[in-house]
Amino acid sequence: MTEEEKPRSSNFIRQIIADDLSRNKNNGRVHTRFPPEPNGYLHVGHAKSICLNFGLAAEHAGGQCNLRFDDTNPEKEKIEYIEAIKDDIHWLGFDWEDRLFYASDYFEQLYDYAVHLIREAKAYVDSLNLEEMREYRGTLTEPGRESPDRNRSIEENLDLFKRMRAGEFEAGQYVLRARIDMASPNINMRDPTIYRIKKTRHHRTGDSWNIYPMYDYTHCISDALEGITHSLCTLEFEDHRPLYDWFLDQLPVPCHPQQIEFARLNLNYTVTSKRKLNELVDEGHVRGWDDPRMPTIVGMRRRGYPPAAIRDFCERIGITKNDTVIDMSVLENCVREELDRTTCRVMAVINPLRVVITNFPEDQEELLDAPYHPNLPEMGSREVPFSHVIWIERDDFMEDPPKKFFRLAPGREVRLRYAYFITCEEVIKDDSTGEVVELRCSYDPQTRGGSAPDGRKVKGTIHWVSAAQALETEVRLYDRLFTVPEPGRLEDWRATLNPESVRIISGAMLEPGLLQAKAEESFQFERLGYFCVDAKDSKPDRPVFNRTVTLRDSWVKQNKSS
């Protein structure tokens, strides 16, 4: 039952491709590409695009998906982002094989095509400055005006463009513009800039260029050079499609890919804009791009979200042109579903309350067999120590419990998971504060393993950890980063950051076997949630755990409603 066997639901892009295939368009090829700009870390919105592009290629025989870095703005891009992006894509489970490309690989070809446009009188060198250019562009409701340079001779354009490349001019002095239509109702067609002067060192081409091509010009040509059949991008590029097609129609390119736009992903209680994520990091609201609260791929990875869960999520939310906000619970559900079938169950006490088993010998230790997964016996089992003093969860005891509380209370009997029934006989409190500091319980030796020979039942089963052998360590409990569903819509979105988005628990008590846990390994801490070993802050003798997601809990739900 691999995820590849799950029926995939229909969407408009799959339909377009099926239709193209039935008409033998592109000779039956399906070739997509994922085109990140290496100017930041990938987030869950990019995951949607990665799954779409690589997924579409994978579901068609012979389909391919390229990885292409859209590196046309050296001022914002860094080589380290390139490596991080590659890691993220591989981690998500996708592979571009030998098809790793860079828009900068095409700079020479792009330059030649620009010369071609100039020769055809389809492009010209303009000396308007930024403000003038804006003024000449017109507004949304008024047409623009033609630049005085628009009818410069081809020879002069060729000469100036060559000198732009040679570095004879300073940034801003000239730009190369496409000669289209200053009166177009589509502002993108009002003689867009296609080359600007930037005397910036490029992370791949070094100092060899003084001019860099713009996105609209570069992207469509790169697609064509790579033989892309379906160029998928987000909705805000819909208005750019006429321009995408215009360039390809003017130039002797090998093919004319089809640009198709889909809606970007929005998730509630978080933000998915590179700019805002950047600000969260820069302003110190989180501890880096890989902070487990971040919706970045590295953040989700560190949080313990399995790549299969993210892929499943991307498939479930569908692909449309609707502007939507997906409920975080959908993602969390995918994570729980994946973790439920893949993780070992272990016991950990996050908020410990000391329990003395009065009738269990003080110097004795006993090993109890505990399966790793109640529904998957093939996952095996381990032995957990039991002794005179154990820790239980403070929330599992109430001195004066409400009627539906099935856990421990004075005089009550509960089952210790995979161990014994215990009965609470005495509650020890701190004299001055009145706080419960210890419970004295007796155990029934007849109930070893958790069932009573006399058939008597107990309502509750609680988890526990033997005190003498417990591994004391740090556990971090994460919650949503924002307190409102759509922080991104607010001007003052920082004010809605959740002050309790992380709680550091320094004295959690875990069963001793967890000392062997490996970096990034996930577990279910029974009755609490799924946790993973933090890959950065753990030490060989002291793993630190991140809570990935809680278990569903109808008890807290019931209490909230009452």
Add this chain to the structure above:
RNA sequence: UGGGGUGUAGCCAAGUUGGUUAAGGCACGGGGUUUUGAUCCCCGCAUUCCCAGGUUCGAAUCCUGGCACCCCAGCCA
């Protein structure tokens, strides 16, 4: 007074060549199983598809007119 898009349940989303009782998931509510108040399993959850007209024996699907929301005036992508 410009152009480009989108409107099916609380949140996503199938359905679109007009023809069953409008898929499925999340969320929610109810019940069963259970040594995790987990998992799992049942059951419920839109007489109605943004609104108003029209065409038709028949419309979420076709036509007309509205309304709402999103995107666009970088030498960013």
